Amino acid sequence: MRLGISTWVYAKYRIEDSLRRLAGMGFKVLELWADQVQLDPRVFPEDSLDDLKKLSEDLGLTFQSLHAPFSGLDVASPYDAKRDNSIQWVLRAFEYASRLGCAFVVVHPGSAESMVMVEGKEKGRGEEGILEAKERLSKALEYLGREAWRLNIKVLLENMTQRNGRRYGSRISDLVEVIDALGKEEFGICLDPGHTVISRLDVYDELRMASELLLSIHANDNDGLKDLHLLPMEREASINWLRFLKVLRSIGYKGAFMLEVYGGDNPDRIAEGARALCERLPGLEL
Structure with a gap:
């Protein structure tokens, strides 16, 4: 299984510099971050996409996915103006993803405000x-x-966090229900196990529930309380990552082990720790 990483680890860097740093560390498969910084169509000019595509080819990188913008947006808002505006920005992200060769776009199924x-x-x-x-x-x-x-491209719905009250879209069963009702092949699921932990759900059961609809993951860990986006196995883990990998393989998952981890003030250290997971988790390779 290929080890991939989101460019969000270098959120404080320009997307071009993020690509160069990750390629220099040996990463080949990436998810592109597009919320507020980097490739968010609200800040990244469309006329720079061709240059970015060429840079990725020169560096030997594959873009598996792009994370659509979500801050200040809500595709399921009860307010027509906000919902329509949000959909238009997500569609712009689709265009960016297509031009950059991404197979998937990860989309949040609504905000806490609406769900x-x-x-x-x-x-x-x-x-x-x-x-x-x-x-x-x-x-x-x-x-x-x-x-x-x-x-x-395919739209991957990501499970959200559920803390106080019932949040639609936090359970994999919610996402499966919506996708099955639509009956279309343009949709899949991206499971964030950290969100599952915060929602007090069983990570391994949620993986099995996603089954063949699971096309990507956002691997990260936390303390069970806050969405910290820690490296797997960095601290005392909430998730048994060996078991997590075993369940992934048992359901026939064919995507990358895609990390979505917070780089903070020392993203080089986090990225290097991410690369070292190839030595700590059997079957992972760059």
Whole structure:
């Protein structure tokens, strides 16, 4: 299984410099970060895409996926203007991904604002609120799916965190339900095991639930409370990574072991630690 990493580890660097550093460390498979910095279409000029593509080819890099922008956006918002604006920016990210040769675009299925069902009329209540959230998400995905088909990419829905109240989209069963209802091949799942831990769900059961729909992962760890995006096996882990890999293989997963880890003020150290996972987790290779 190939070991990949998100360029978010170098979030404080220009995307070009991130690519050069990761290629210099031996990484071959990457996920491109496109929220607020780097390849976010709100900040990265479209006319620079061809140069970036050429740089990736010169460095021998493969872009497996692009993480669509999400800060300030919500494709399942109950507010028409915000939902429409969000969808348009995600579609711009689709165009970027297609031009850069990405197979997948990872999309958040709504924000906590629109998808958490708690006591209170403004956010919906119980089963009725969940059905409304599902309907809004499904409508957005119908449109996104048509554009994904046109561009020959797949939309991967990422499981979110669920802390207080029921959040639609935090469980893999939510994502499977929506994808099955759409009945389209343009969709898959990207599982973030760190989000699963925070949501107090069983990571290994969630992997099995995703099954053949699982096309990518965001491997990271945390303390069970905060979404820290730590390196696997860096500290006392919440996840048994040997078991995690075993379950991945048992469901026939064919994607990369894609890391999404926070680089902080010393991203070189984190990236080097990521590379060292090839020696610590059997079967991983750059």
